[in-house]
Amino acid sequence: MKFSNEELIQKVPAHDLRAVARLITLSENRSARAREVQSKLFEKTGRAHIIGVTGSPGAGKSTLVDQLASNYIKLGKKVGIVAVDPTSPFTGGAVLGDRVRMSNAAELDGVFIRSMATRGALGGLSRATSDAIQIMDAAGFDVVIVETVGVGQAEVDIVRTADTCFVVLVPGMGDGVQAIKAGILEIADVFVINKADREGADALHKDIRVLLGLGDHDQEAWMPPIVKTVATKAEGIGELIEAGNSHREWLTTSGRGAERRLMMMKEHIIKTAHDILGEKIILDHGKELEKSAKDCIERKVDPFSVAQKLLD
């Protein structure tokens, strides 16, 4: 299916899912067209509730996200899912993961799933993901769920750009400790204890409460609720959705949502500037970069001076 720029600008906000898919692909491929269309569509964004879901591997995030999607649909919402999957190009794992996922949520009308695999170094994954979120937002999805597979710094950075972050833990996996290690504790707006029918759910609940008590909390701060779910049995999903809604309401009434969006927008602008600059260097100054890098390796010059010169 081919779309002209004008068609994309018209069809994406009209929730034409083929146009949405096409624009995300164009944007992933860093097409200049995509940028033009996205700039035009930007005014349509800012309406969706962006929910980030992260947690340790094996915590059941995919199942939970599928259940969330089904429930939002029952509530009459349009739901998009961005699955961030920094999977090896070597083994083609992303494709498999995608197929496995599609068998669940994609059967339902109104769920649109997009997997983002690693796009090389230099923050490509984070940019591609935020583009996909923005496009879905412009397309009129009420809820966009961003789910990460990894648990590292890049994944945390992606999820913290969401309005509301669900951190998913499971009992009996030393998860309390792992969550701290991965630095995901302070980004949690809602804690989810999934597989809560397993032994150790109450102990984990207690651990989280203790950890939350350690933080510096002023009176006006949001205190993350802890929701128990059994995603495979669809238990606790309604409560989780309510917790997410409460958080969104708090963002608005407390004014913290505006602060958060301003901070994220500043970061987004700087990242976009990085991106433009990186492309400009590679496209317009590729030969100079190559030569300078060789000079650096021979220690004739240092990288900081080269970078400074390229910027000038």
Add this chain to the structure above:
Amino acid sequence: MKFSNEELIQKVPAHDLRAVARLITLSENRSARAREVQSKLFEKTGRAHIIGVTGSPGAGKSTLVDQLASNYIKLGKKVGIVAVDPTSPFTGGAVLGDRVRMSNAAELDGVFIRSMATRGALGGLSRATSDAIQIMDAAGFDVVIVETVGVGQAEVDIVRTADTCFVVLVPGMGDGVQAIKAGILEIADVFVINKADREGADALHKDIRVLLGLGDHDQEAWMPPIVKTVATKAEGIGELIEAGNSHREWLTTSGRGAERRLMMMKEHIIKTAHDILGEKIILDHGKELEKSAKDCIERKVDPFSVAQKLLD
């Protein structure tokens, strides 16, 4: 201990560890002084063997790295360790992790350990880590071991800048699959099966061989060896060091080392340019950024146009 720039430029290459520690701290704090000193010291770099160590949480990486360090010292090498620990500022986990580590390797003469915690968003961790490696390299360390705690994209990006990457797996944790998921398979130059006295070590060995067989390998490519270790009993460490040395030799003889260093240097230059640009925007155009971000939130303008304008 205070050092002037001149003292740092003199004492770091003379392996004065207090000067090394000081310069790394200055560099972490993004001091302009650090940059000047590092530019001067850059010509002293490029001699150390940079070894990256990554793998799932609980794989015993810290113990393995401590054992590696002890063994390199017995071989008369100077060893530095950079522990990349994206730990929560909320719980202060980094400090604890550091203390636990120090009890082992730091007792030995000649091991210098530095923990790098998360330095905010926008790739700060990656930059701080590569600065620390460069400073240790300039200080005459023969081997610099970079160990990551997380298993996400940022950690993978950091480790792949090393000359030689050790990927540590353990039997019976579904690690084969986790390694693929985290995208660390294709960065492995040496596979380490740690805790190899556990059940499942042979099965894991077989799994890795099968996965390696799936890749596209030309005749001249490096075939990653698989080394079994029991770090807690100091078993297999000598073999692992030999595998690392073989890989380094191959990098030189095959010419792949030069290619790899060129690619990494180009990325490093672009990242440095990003960094300079980001600081420039925040320092010199902070107010404009703030105003533009607000305009973006009100959808009066789009972030791409703002970024483009800031660049001009």
